[in-house]
Amino acid sequence: MIHFVGAGPGATDLITLRGASLLGEADVVIFAGSLVNPELLSLAPEGCTVHDSSRMTLEQVIDVMAEATHANKDVVRLHTGDPSLYGAIHEQMMRLDELGIPYDDTPGVSSMCAAAASIGAEYTLPGVSQSLIVTRLAGRTPVPELAAHGSSMAIFLSAGLLNEVQAELLCGAYDEETPAAIVYKATWPDEHVVRTCVGRLAEDGERAGIRATALILVGDFLKAKGERSRLYDPTFSTGFRGATHANGRATGFSSQRRSNDIALVSFSDMGQELAERLAADLGGQAWRCEPGGLAQWTSEAFAKSAALVFVGATGIAVRAIAPHLRDKATDPAVISVDEQGRFAIPLASGHLGGANDLARRIEEACGAHAIITTATDGRGVFAVDEWARHQGCVVANPERIKIVSAKLLAGKVVRLQSDYPLPDDTPAGVVAITTEACQQRCVSHHSPDIVLSPRSNIGAGALHVVPRVLVAGVGCKRGTPANLLVERLRTTLRQAGYDARALSRVCSIDVKADEPGILAMCAEFDVPFETFSAEELAKTPGSFSSSSFVRDAVGVDNVCERSAVLGSGGGTLVWPKEAGDGITLALAERPFAPDWRWSRG
Numbered sequence: 001m002i003h004f005v006g007a008g009p010g011a012t013d014l015i016t017l018r019g020a021s022l023l024g025e026a027d028v029v030i031f032a033g034s035l036v037n038p039e040l041l042s043l044a045p046e047g048c049t050v051h052d053s054s055r056m057t058l059e060q061v062i063d064v065m066a067e068a069t070h071a072n073k074d075v076v077r078l079h080t081g082d083p084s085l086y087g088a089i090h091e092q093m094m095r096l097d098e099l100g101i102p103y104d105d106t107p108g109v110s111s112m113c114a115a116a117a118s119i120g121a122e123y124t125l126p127g128v129s130q131s132l133i134v135t136r137l138a139g140r141t142p143v144p145e146l147a148a149h150g151s152s153m154a155i156f157l158s159a160g161l162l163n164e165v166q167a168e169l170l171c172g173a174y175d176e177e178t179p180a181a182i183v184y185k186a187t188w189p190d191e192h193v194v195r196t197c198v199g200r201l202a203e204d205g206e207r208a209g210i211r212a213t214a215l216i217l218v219g220d221f222l223k224a225k226g227e228r229s230r231l232y233d234p235t236f237s238t239g240f241r242g243a244t245h246a247n248g249r250a251t252g253f254s255s256q257r258r259s260n261d262i263a264l265v266s267f268s269d270m271g272q273e274l275a276e277r278l279a280a281d282l283g284g285q286a287w288r289c290e291p292g293g294l295a296q297w298t299s300e301a302f303a304k305s306a307a308l309v310f311v312g313a314t315g316i317a318v319r320a321i322a323p324h325l326r327d328k329a330t331d332p333a334v335i336s337v338d339e340q341g342r343f344a345i346p347l348a349s350g351h352l353g354g355a356n357d358l359a360r361r362i363e364e365a366c367g368a369h370a371i372i373t374t375a376t377d378g379r380g381v382f383a384v385d386e387w388a389r390h391q392g393c394v395v396a397n398p399e400r401i402k403i404v405s406a407k408l409l410a411g412k413v414v415r416l417q418s419d420y421p422l423p424d425d426t427p428a429g430v431v432a433i434t435t436e437a438c439q440q441r442c443v444s445h446h447s448p449d450i451v452l453s454p455r456s457n458i459g460a461g462a463l464h465v466v467p468r469v470l471v472a473g474v475g476c477k478r479g480t481p482a483n484l485l486v487e488r489l490r491t492t493l494r495q496a497g498y499d500a501r502a503l504s505r506v507c508s509i510d511v512k513a514d515e516p517g518i519l520a521m522c523a524e525f526d527v528p529f530e531t532f533s534a535e536e537l538a539k540t541p542g543s544f545s546s547s548s549f550v551r552d553a554v555g556v557d558n559v560c561e562r563s564a565v566l567g568s569g570g571g572t573l574v575w576p577k578e579a580g581d582g583i584t585l586a587l588a589e590r591p592f593a594p595d596w597r598w599s600r601g
Contacts, residue, residue, distance in 0.1 A: 006108015454502035473564030482520035507567030
């Protein structure tokens with residue numbers, strides 16, 4: 001058997017436990033003598049045959065492997081760092097495949113990880129860079145264009161070409177003041193770090209006498225403090241922790257768009273002062289734009305934030321967001337506020353994204369006049385998309401919003417069919433009737449313009465407003481693959497007749513809180529995962545199927561049905577437990593009482 005093993009960056013205690021164990025049982029070791037710390041060979045047993053591959057060709061390496069395999073010996077092919085990076089293992093594996101020789105691969109700690117640790121840096125600082133380019137300069141091995149992106153960069157195998165590296169960087173997205181570092185033999189006893197900048201990279205490297213066995217790091221991550229990570233922000237939800245507002249009230253979990261995630265950017269001292277004041281009032285995070293940094297900030301904020309507030313000229317905001325605009329269903333709210341705080345102008349997602357509401361909140365916070373330009377708001381007409389958002393619903397076919405709004409603006413009546421009773425104070429121009437009454441009166445010939453229902457089959461031609469009322473309870477064997485869980489949930493939703501967008505959360509017992517397959521399934525459906533203790537589940541009122549095996553395993557007789565009902569706030573079990581492939585699944589619908597709450601301008 002051939003074991004490819006990553007030796008780590010150099011320090012003998014940075015090889016993995018698995019790698020050290022394989023090395024300790026090897027009959028033959030082939031190690032990269034020019035790069036691997038020879039002290040690691042002390043882990044090999046006495047009598048082990050050792051070959052230095054720095055003096056061998058590929059053919060000679062394969063010959064040693066083949067001969068050892070035929071003699072039923074275990075071979076450790078010891079590569080520096082992690083062999084998946086510039087390890088030349090693929091060509092070895094191809095030859096072994098041709099010869100029918102079995103092998104496996106044990107990863108190691110890469111030198112780029114060790115180099116970052118040596119200088120106390122993080123490659124992916126929020127607000128600075130969320131991308132790391134791993135590359136090398138074109139020497140005898142050609143590579144693509146090096147420095148066009150401006151992201152954090154780790155450059156391998158190029159310490160002997162510092163002049164060329166510097167020239168390429170300056171021709172790309174980096175200037176002479178961009179921070180850089182040369183880390184020689186990270187974690188070795190003779191480790192040496194040269195902190196410099198792109199403009200002095202070659203000069204400082206030459207002065208330090210570094211020619212090889214070094215990694216070049218480039219990017220603003222080397223100097224910037226960056227923004228606070230969302231991962232440990234108390235106002236941000238994860239699969240293991242709910243968010244908390246400033247008043248301390250837990251909000252539970254949320255989808256990718258988070259209602260309290262507001263990103264603000266400014267361009268002057270006066271603007272920054274206003275941005276910080278608004279951030280404190282609105283629960284957001286303010287960032288002072290540095291030269292050349294707006295494009296990256298906008299890209300990252302557009303992807304992760306519920307709202308973007310530009311404190312500065314409206315033209316700056318328009319140009320910044322233009323490449324990212326897609327549609328009203330997915331775009332975040334975007335507002336422009338002048339630096340004196342006189343006007344707050346929604347630029348995108350006024351209704352579905354909540355930009356109009358946020359502009360009004362900014363008006364209350366600093367006295368700015370909210371400039372609302374959407375036609376329904378201007379004329380005091382019912383805005384169905386804003387109503388849907390206030391009800392906590394999803395619009396399944398947003399392209400039909402304009403059809404409904406156009407009828408209302410033309411003074412026509414729209415019919416709203418609802419699975420739930422609605423209050424009598426119906427907005428002007430809206431005729432509401434429940435689905436039950438519609439069926440009893442046989443008025444199906446009056447096709448609805450809007451249907452409020454979590455069901456998937458509502459017929460054609462109506463704007464479908466989907467309340468997020470469905471809770472899935474799930475149980476599974478440890479290690480159940482995510483794809484099986486995802487497919488099972490999709491199938492169950494389809495069989496039960498529910499639109500997948502009606503799913504609001506997935507629930508289970510707390511021993512499943514870290515179950516990778518369930519967490520991946522929740523990410524696929526963009527819903528939170530909530531767990532309960534066995535005691536909480538056992539106290540859930542209702543009639544549930546019972547399993548003595550489940551009780552003996554986790555302390556309660558049923559997980560999926562009980563967690564679905566408990567997670568739905570005492571709702572109705574609408575799809576009882578189904579079991580198969582080591583998965584149990586049930587669906588409950590939480591109580592839902594829609595009203596006519598919406599912004600009336």
